[in-house]
Amino acid sequence: xxxxxxxxxxxxxxxxxxxxxxxxxxxxxxxxxxxxxxxxxxxxxxxxxxxxxxxxxxxxxxxxxxxxxxxxxxxxxxxxxxxxxxxxxxxxxxxxxxxxxxxxxxxxxxxxxxxxxxxxxxxxxxxxxxxxxxxxxxxxxxxxxxxxxxxxxxxxxxxxxxxxxxxxxxxxxxxxxxxxxxxxxxxxxxxxxxxxxxxxxxxxxxxxxxxxxxxx
Amino acid sequence: xxxxxxxxxxxxxxxxxxxxxxxxxxxxxxxxxxxxxxxxxxxxxxxxxxxxxxxxxxxxxxxxxxxxxxxxxxxxxxxxxxxxxxxxxxxxxxxxxxxxxxxxxxxxxxxxxxxxxxxxxxxxxxxxxxxxxxxxxxxxxxxxxxxxxxxxxxxxxxxxxxxxxxxxxxxxxxxxxxxxxxxxxxxxxxxxxxxxxxxxxxxxxxxxxxxxxxxxxxxxxxxxxxxxxxxxxxxxxxxxxxxxxxxxxxxxxxxxxxxxxxxxxxxxxxxxxxxxxxxxxxxxx
Numbered sequence: 001x002x003x004x005x006x007x008x009x010x011x012x013x014x015x016x017x018x019x020x021x022x023x024x025x026x027x028x029x030x031x032x033x034x035x036x037x038x039x040x041x042x043x044x045x046x047x048x049x050x051x052x053x054x055x056x057x058x059x060x061x062x063x064x065x066x067x068x069x070x071x072x073x074x075x076x077x078x079x080x081x082x083x084x085x086x087x088x089x090x091x092x093x094x095x096x097x098x099x100x101x102x103x104x105x106x107x108x109x110x111x112x113x114x115x116x117x118x119x120x121x122x123x124x125x126x127x128x129x130x131x132x133x134x135x136x137x138x139x140x141x142x143x144x145x146x147x148x149x150x151x152x153x154x155x156x157x158x159x160x161x162x163x164x165x166x167x168x169x170x171x172x173x174x175x176x177x178x179x180x181x182x183x184x185x186x187x188x189x190x191x192x193x194x195x196x197x198x199x200x201x202x203x204x205x206x207x208x209x210x211x212x213x214x215x216x
Numbered sequence: 217x218x219x220x221x222x223x224x225x226x227x228x229x230x231x232x233x234x235x236x237x238x239x240x241x242x243x244x245x246x247x248x249x250x251x252x253x254x255x256x257x258x259x260x261x262x263x264x265x266x267x268x269x270x271x272x273x274x275x276x277x278x279x280x281x282x283x284x285x286x287x288x289x290x291x292x293x294x295x296x297x298x299x300x301x302x303x304x305x306x307x308x309x310x311x312x313x314x315x316x317x318x319x320x321x322x323x324x325x326x327x328x329x330x331x332x333x334x335x336x337x338x339x340x341x342x343x344x345x346x347x348x349x350x351x352x353x354x355x356x357x358x359x360x361x362x363x364x365x366x367x368x369x370x371x372x373x374x375x376x377x378x379x380x381x382x383x384x385x386x387x388x389x390x391x392x393x394x395x396x397x398x399x400x401x402x403x404x405x406x407x408x409x410x411x412x413x414x415x416x417x418x419x420x421x422x423x424x425x426x427x428x429x430x431x432x433x434x435x436x437x438x439x440x441x442x443x444x445x446x447x448x449x450x451x452x453x454x455x456x457x458x459x460x461x462x463x464x465x466x467x468x469x470x471x472x473x474x475x476x477x478x479x480x481x482x483x484x485x486x487x488x489x490x491x492x493x494x495x496x497x498x499x500x501x
Contacts, residue, residue, distance in 0.1 A: 009359075010234070013348060016362075017355045023444045027437075042436040046452050047366040053449035054317040054474045068324065072304040072331045073297070079332065083339040084291055133226045151231055152344050156289055159228065 008037050012044050022048040097126040097157075100147050114146045115139060116201070118194035121187045128162045134183040136202070227253070228286070232347035239347045241278060248279040253286065261298035265305075277306060277353035284338050285350075304331060307357065314361050315368065317474045319467075322368045330357075330364050369457050372469055376458065442496045443489050446475060450482050451489040461486075 011034050020026070022045050030045075031038045101111040112122045117139075124130050125139070135158060144151040162181060188194065188202045227249050230239045241249075252260060252275055260283075266274045275283075280303045287295040311330055315323040334357065337346040348356050439451055453459040453471045462472045462479035472479045 009345075010348075012359050013352075013355055014235075016359050017352060021445075023440070023448055027440045042440060043366070044362060045440055046436050046456065047369070048362045049445075050369070050449045050452055050457075051314050051362055051365040053446050055314050056316055056476075068308050068327050068331075069301060069304050071324075071328060072308070073301060075328060075332050076297075076300045076304070076335050079335045079339055080288075080291075080293060080296065083288060083341075132228075150342055150344075153342055155228060155231070156341050159226075159289055 008040055011037055011041070015041070015044070016048075022052060097122070097143065097147065100149075104146075104148065106146070111146065112193075115142050116198060118188075118191035118198065120191040120193055121184075124182075124187050125158070128158060128160060129179055129181050130158075130184050130187050131181050132158045134185065136184065139184075227282070230344065230347040230350060232344040234348075239351050241282065241350050245276055245278045245282065245350065248275050249282050249286075252279065252283055257294040257298040260295055261302065264299045264302040277303065277357075278350045281338055281349045281353060285341065288339050288341060300335070307331065307334070310354075310357065311361055311364075315365060317469075317476075318365070318368050318372065319469055322372070322469075326361075326364045326368050329367070330360050333360055333364075369453075372459070373457050376460075438493050438496070439489075442492045446477070447485045447489050450475060450477075450485045454486055 011030070015030055027042060027045060030041050034041065098108045098111060101108070106114070108119055108122060112119045115122065117125075121130075125135070132155075140151050140154045140158070143149075143154045147154070162179075185203045188199050191199070227246060230241060232239045252263060255263065263273050264275050264280055268274060269276075280299050283299055284296055284303075287299075307330070308327060311327045312323060315326045318326070334349075338349065340346070346356070435456055436452075439448055439455075443451055450471055453474065454461065459474070460468065460470045461482050463470050470479075471482050475482065477485075
């Protein structure tokens with residue numbers, strides 16, 4: 001995969017996690033290891049030193065003493081509102097995998113090909129009819145790449161409730177129902193648009209929890 | 217997601233890459249999450265409110281963050297609220313201890329900023345950059361608190377700059393002069409105290425951020441190299457943050473009040489610090 005570039009936040013976390021007191025945290029050690037962040041590391045160590053020296057001993061806050069909880073909850077509520085709006089906004093590109101691919105110039109067949117899957121499995125994935133725990137991680141990684149989004153967004157999408165088909169036309173007097181969800185392996189085994197080789201690659205060693213990388 | 221009501225809840229793995237590979241929650245946190253996920257809000261709140269770490273039903277902060285993110289995916293507000301409140305209480309003790317020295321206002325403002333930052337990170341489901349909160353919550357929380365502490369110090373400094381020192385009750389003009397004498401510039405670079413020339417250049421807009429940055433960098437490098445503990449803290453507060461040693465107005469945050477030592481002790485420390493830096497410079501040249 002890609003080389004991991006440590007961002008400043010992670011470096012500063014490491015310094016705190018080292019468990020050393022700030023002045024002993026070895027400015028040299030950290031600055032030598034991350035010269036690109038030298039100024040920020042020194043600023044951080046300076047502020048951390050002062051904060052610790054100025055810390056007052058204070059017992060755990062009991063519910064009756066928590067003066068800031070109401071204000072904090074108000075902040076959380078506001079952020080939840082923002083979160084819901086972003087959920088709506090974020091979900092729209094992935095409301096349908098195929099549509100997202102279409103927007104990027106790919107049809108369902110091309111998307112299935114990019115994932116080395118059949119179109120039937122892809123449709124089931126799209127409608128979240130496959131249990132998340134059984135979907136190989138490689139699928140979420142590849143989808144994120146192909147659909148130009150984050151893996152977290154794909155994971156989130158797969159964990160939303162299953163949906164009805166958006167393509168079907170319903171003439172029955174009964175309300176349409178969502179089919180029972182199935183495992184990824186079962187979906188692959190029954191997808192007649194896939195070749196035997198494809199099926200073998202995805203089902204080799206399949207268990208209940210498929211979140212490992214496949215195919216090899 | 218898990219579609220069968222009878223089967224155990226699925227806990228999504230972390231995805232963030234770190235130095236040693238993909239981040240992972242501890243088995244204890246995973247077990248706590250698994251046991252808490254199916255609980256109704258009232259029971260969830262009861263468990264999240266437990267403060268005794270030895271209690272088998274106790275839920276660690278890493279677990280609470282994981283649960284909030286999980287419930288945020290389906291916008292399960294009742295459960296999020298049930299967890300958020302106890303988590304806020306735990307955080308308040310931590311931030312109070314570290315920010316209260318800067319004054320009640322600074323603590324309240326700082327705590328609110330940290331909580332907003334924390335929950336913005338937790339609720340950002342489009343990113344895994346804060347998966348670390350589910351691995352070592354207090355490490356990242358302490359770092360966020362340091363950032364806020366630094367911001368509050370800057371705000372205090374800005375407030376002082378906006379008010380001429382001479383109008384502050386208890387301002388001692390001798391103190392400033394003494395500082396000029398205490399800390400001599402290193403190889404032409406003044407540290408912390410400002411010369412009339414600096415004021416002129418700044419007025420002309422010629423003291424650039426780079427020059428300020430170099431000055432601060434030199435100061436920090438020297439101080440971190442030579443000093444330790446409370447002496448280092450006092451020195452930085454005086455020379456980096458421009459804080460007064462003492463002030464008769466009880467509302468003014470001074471080094472003496474912040475560090476809980478007498479002004480005399482602070483002055484002694486500052487002299488020791490200046491001497492140590494001067495000696496270090498001498499040995500270096």
